[in-house]
Amino acid sequence: MTNNNRKFFVELVLLTVIIFLFLFQHGTKTRFLTAMVFGFFRWLPLG
Secondary structure, three states: OHHHHHHHHHHHHHHHHHHHHHHHHHOOHHHHHHHHHHHHHHHOOOO
């Protein structure tokens, strides 16, 4: 349980870094919010 939780946390951090890089590259807040919502919906069931 702890190992799975740590893996989920690491993946969430990586996803956040990717989203921030995406935001800085495009500079579109709407696209950033969409990517964040899709990211959370994608990672929540796996956790």
